[in-house]
Amino acid sequence: MLFDLSQPGRRAARLPASDVPHVELNELLPAEARAETPPPLPELAEPDVIRHFTNLSTLNMSVDTHFYPLGSCTMKYNPKRNERMANLPGLLDLHPYQHEQSLQGLLELLYELQRYLGEISGLPAVSLQPAAGAHGELAALMVAAAYYRDLGEQRTKVLTPDSAHGTNPASARMAGFDTVTIRSTPAGYVCLDDLRAKLDEQVAVLMITNPNTLGLFDRQIAEIADLVHERGGLVYLDGANMNAILGIARPGDFGADMMHYNPHKTFSGPHGGGGPGAGPICVTEKLDPFLPAPVVGRRDDDYFLDYDRPRSIGRVRTFFGNVGVLVRAYCYIRTYGPDGLRAVSENAVLNANYLLSRVKHFLPVPQGDRCMHEFVASAEHLKKEKGLKQPAMDLAKRLLDYGFHAPTVYFPLTVHDAVMVEPTETESKQTLDAFAETLFRVTGEAGEVLAEAPHSTLVSRPDEVRAARQTVLRWTAEQPAS
Amino acid sequence: MAYLFNTPEDQRAMLEAIGVSSIAELFEVIPAALRLNRPLNIPPALSELELSQHVQRLATRNSPAGQSVCFLGGGSYDHFIPAVVDAVASRGEFYTSYTPYQPEVSQGNLQAMFEYQTLICQLTGLDVSNASLYDGGSAAVEAVLMALSVTRRSGKVVVPASVHPEYRQAIATYLANLDAELVTVGTPHGRVRLEEIEAAVDDQTACVLIQQPNFFGCLEPLAEVGQIAHRAGALLVAAVDPISLGLLKRPGDQGADIVVAEGQALGTPLQFGGPYLGIMACREEFVRRLPGRIAGQTVDRRGRRCWVLTLQTREQHIRRDKATSNICTNQGLFALRAAVYLAAMGPAGLRETAELCLRKAHYAAEQICRDERYSLAHGGPFFKEFVVRDGQGRVEELLADARQAGFHAGVPLGPWYPELQDCFLVAVTEKRSKSEIDALAGCLAGSPSDCTTVYA
Amino acid sequence: MDPKDLLYCKTHEWVHVAQEGGAKLATIGISAFAVEQLTDLVYMELPEVGGEVQAGQPFGEVESVKAVSPLYSPVDGEIVAVNSSLPDHLETLGEDPYDAGWIIKVRITDDSGLARLLDFAAYQKQCAEEG
Incomplete structure (x- = not known):
């Protein structure tokens, strides 16, 4: 632990001496405002810091080191050229309150990105402001609320399918709506009868993920959108799975009125151990006036930040947006171009289907023989076969021993003992073969071996009950060192 | 393609294993009417070299901190990063x-x-x-x-x-x-x-x-x-x-x-x-x-x-x-x-950083206000930022002049606070040297000769 | 209390109703089956004495590591007692769900909800189907 390494008087950073005329601190800052001592941070030498964190890094699996088929997270390769571009001083060292005239290159980049995202989605009005997918959902639902306020309509409900990501209902609640759950059919699609039964004039928005969380394209989407639109509602598309349909189908063309992207998934922004992401949203023209301000505008050859949007919902955060992530997305889109982006989705879908074809013989995929960019298998049969309580978890843990990151497990809840696999397009057939073979081998191993896996990692099966019951959320000096 | 690795041979083998004849077949689940039947209207692909040149060109059309001297704050600061x-x-x-x-x-x-x-x-x-x-x-x-x-x-x-x-x-x-x-x-x-x-x-x-x-x-x-x-x-x-x-x-x-x-x-x-x-x-x-x-x-x-x-x-x-x-x-x-950052700074480094900000900000406030055109808008203690009132109320022109001279001199407050239309917010971090501060003060005072000695 | 003498909600709460000084007093807890299904409990949120409960509405929560289960009241009424030692002794819910593991006591203002509850046999049948 960092804190165990601390030695009084040791330090890494040294600041220069003050070069302005000396004034007593008391004259600058009243004594009652000042702390007697600085915060009790650890005291370390520079090599301590580097060695500590470098050693910590080796305890992680990552895309740079391992195949990472974490379903719904789109863990594709993070191009190094994008890192280099985003770190150019001319993009990295820009202050958010610099004058527009000193930002023309960046504003052009962001303006173009707005346009690309609008084109790829078929929804032309774009805000780059939200900081993550869930933040984009929330911003879009606020846009919907403002739209109905503007129309003078009282709509209180948001519909979400039971297979939806938890952020959907959570975002709806934060935007002031009540949520109503729509059932899925056993095949994983929206149950149209249930949707019809729950659609009324109180419904503001239907939130839908398509391709859905089972990796299936819901063919009823146009009909679903028509039903919602007939009752005056809006359709929100959760863009988490856009990696399947780039250049192939556009949400705006299949009935969506609003959507968000996850550029850290679809457009290769690195996931950063849990962030940052970004959550740009795209909407139809009629919703454009309500988008968060500012957006980037263009006047002849000049780019500017357009704050003059009187019907805007306002801000959902400080400053413009997660620009660092957006610059990487821009680089990614420019690297591929129109044919390339289409090839991304084609190969993502090819890889997923290939893996599905290899896995389904020993790990059933309840929703059938085909998928889009990911599929959900079920490990339920291993419960009885091997006497396992949580077979999907056990498989996941055992894969770690063989040098593969685990798939997402126990999501979505609509499949028992779900194993959700998303290989992405940046893996080769050889990697997929190795993974499938390992998965096959693992399903043949003894129950005890699986139940106690992983065996080769530094720690195995942390006690989560203890963590939640006897919470230790920070280091304190009283703790015994270990 | 940049990050796609299946060879045509791999693709053929994969399609065969799946039991389809083409990739297009995998997308037939999407009703034809809902598919996009044209290429996306975005620019063509760039190689790494082309991308680098393109983005570098965009980057040169910005004035980053480091090229201009940054006195901007308001929640985002040009602090030193070890x-x-x-x-x-x-x-x-x-x-x-x-x-x-x-x-x-x-x-x-x-x-x-x-x-x-x-x-x-x-x-x-x-x-x-x-x-x-x-x-x-x-x-x-x-x-x-x-x-x-x-x-x-x-x-x-x-x-x-x-x-x-x-x-x-x-x-x-x-x-x-x-x-x-x-x-x-x-x-x-x-x-x-x-x-x-x-x-x-x-x-x-x-x-x-x-x-x-x-x-x-x-x-x-x-x-x-x-x-x-x-x-x-x-x-x-x-x-x-x-x-x-x-x-x-x-x-x-x-x-x-x-x-x-x-x-x-x-x-x-x-x-x-x-x-x-x-x-x-x-x-x-x-x-x-x-x-x-x-x-x-x-x-x-x-x-x-x-x-x-x-x-x-x-x-x-x-x-x-x-x-x-x-x-x-x-x-x-x-x-x-x-x-x-906190581990590298430790208590002493953080205190020194804070002290440098405090001292330099006060020095800057004093230097800027030596010209009677400028005054501090608010009395009382401050840390690393302060609000300057321009007696002539020409904040926009002033900041534009400073920009020309190589300074991001401050954040105008008028857009948020109509009563502070004649004011701007100046932030001074530990990175700003005395000579940069002197040069800013000189520039704001409208002294062209001082403006040429920007770089410390 | 003998679990055979209790009434049960479909949501796994049990209730025992007694006469006390002209009012009806309901003691409410959760069944052994529910505690087992929830696996390792880590937290419990309880209401305060004096609060109102409504039939079919949640009055508290129990949590395991990865699940939250609301506790539903079978009756309308006022909370007159809360077993406040439970959150620190969650094991009681598993060891003695029908006596020491009681959760709240309610002075009933409307007991029409009781008619919708299951008796022991019907509840056992439901558990067998769920299990």
Whole structure:
């Protein structure tokens, strides 16, 4: 632990001496405002810091080191050229309150990105402001609320399918709506009868993920959108799975009125151990006036930040947006171009289907023989076969021993003992073969071996009950060192 | 293609294994009418070399800090970033991993999160920190929502005008769809007046949000506001500048129940406003209302100390519409940067940084105001930022002239505060040298000869 | 209390109703089956004495590591007692769910909800189907 390494008087950073005329601190800052001592941070030498964190890094699996088929997270390769571009001083060292005239290159980049995202989605009005997918959902639902306020309509409900990501209902609640759950059919699609039964004039928005969380394209989407639109509602598309349909189908063309992207998934922004992401949203023209301000505008050859949007919902955060992530997305889109982006989705879908074809013989995929960019298998049969309580978890843990990151497990809840696999397009057939073979081998191993896996990692099966019951959320000096 | 690796031979073998004759067949599940039957209207592909040249061209059309001398603040600051921060954060094992859903292969991230949480508690004087939120503004919003939930009051939220206007705008955006009312208390003197806070707070008030130092750089009577809030059963939420805590009393020691901060100053580059770091900490008793991920310590099946994500029932993936927040993705990489920054600075480095900011800011204020055209808009103590009033009221032209001379001289306040139309906000970090400050003062004083000696 | 003498909600709460000084008093807890299904409990949130409950509405929560289960009241009434030692002794819920593991006591203002509850046999049948 960092804190165990601390030695009084040791330090890494040294600041220069003050070069302005000396004034007593008391004259600058009243004594009652000042702390007697600085915060009790650890005291370390520079090599301590580097060695500590470098050693910590080796305890992680990552895309740079391992195949990472974490379903719904789109863990594709993070191009190094994008890192280099985003770190150019001319993009990295820009202050958010610099004058527009000193930002023309960046504003052009962001303006173009707005346009690309609008084109790829078929929804032309774009805000780059939200900081993550869930933040984009929330911003879009606020846009919907403002739209109905503007129309003078009282709509209180948001519909979400039971297979939806938890952020959907959570975002709806934060935007002031009540949520109503729509059932899925056993095949994983929206149950149209249930949707019809729950659609009324109180419904503001239907939130839908398509391709859905089972990796299936819901063919009823146009009909679903028509039903919602007939009752005056809006359709929100959760863009988490856009990696399947780039250049192939556009949400705006299949009935969506609003959507968000996850550029850290679809457009290769690195996931950063849990962030940052970004959550740009795209909407139809009629919703454009309500988008968060500012957006980037263009006047002849000049780019500017357009704050003059009187019907805007306002801000959902400080400053413009997660620009660092957006610059990487821009680089990614420019690297591929129109044919390339289409090839991304084609190969993502090819890889997923290939893996599905290899896995389904020993790990059933309840929703059938085909998928889009990911599929959900079920490990339920291993419960009885091997006497396992949580077979999907056990498989996941055992894969770690063989040098593969685990798939997402126990999501979505609509499949028992779900194993959700998303290989992405940046893996080769050889990697997929190795993974499938390992998965096959693992399903043949003894129950005890699986139940106690992983065996080769530094720690195995942390006690989560203890963590939640006897919470230790920070280091304190009283703790015994270990 | 850049990052696609299946050879045509691989593709043929894969299609055969799937049992289809072409990739197009895999997409037949999408009804033909819903498919796009033309190429996307975006520019053609670029090779790495072409991309580099293109983006570099765009980059040269900007004036970054370093090329121009940066005196801009308002929540984003040109602080020094030690090389160790970049060295750690550029390790692929950190930046290309994801949320630690599998703790066995994420102990690096989890332990770093736990250490970050500890460092934030040490810095703020509070009991519990989460593992990060998006940025300072959205953290302030989350703190307000948390206060509404903790106090079970849905009446009002009291926020003085001296809080960052964009924080206040974000709070207003969120509250527009909820029941609570945002009560803004004016601060014509650049800081709150206790009697006005007292008058605004009542038994339906969930919290008072105070920024310390405030948006204008001035110090607020944090402890006294806290007493007023607590007397009414409301919480005190403090939004702080983490660098200032090298010198100032910690908000946790002054009665703050929830502390939020923009963590950008702790080792994150400016990058035009994001991604930054939302810091949030609270008192122990409120931990179950704290939004966002939290790492907790436990032991594994062999009894070894380790870390996991904990108290997850607060979160959206379990509690769905009743979650404390909808947040999922956070700012892990920037929490890591902050942890490395604080570890590298230590108590002495943080204090020295804060002192340099304080001294240089006061020197700059004095130098700028030597010209009688300029005066400080507000009296009283300030930290590293201050508001300058231009007696001639020509803020826009003035800042444009300074830009020409190579200075990002300040942030005009008119767009947020009509009464400060003739004012701009100047921030001075430890990076600004005396000669840069002198040159800025000279430039503002309209002395062309001083403007040529920009570079120190 | 003998589990055979209790009434049960479909949501796994049990209730025992007694006459006390002219009012009806309901003691409410959760069944052994529910505790087993929830696996390792880590937290419990209880209401305060004096609060109102409504039939079919939640009055508290129990949590395991990865699940939250609301506790539903079978009756309308006022909470007159809360077993406040439970959150610190969650094991009681598993060890003695029908006596020491009681959760709240309610002075009933409307007992029409009781008619919708299951008796022991019907509840056992439901558990067999769920299990």
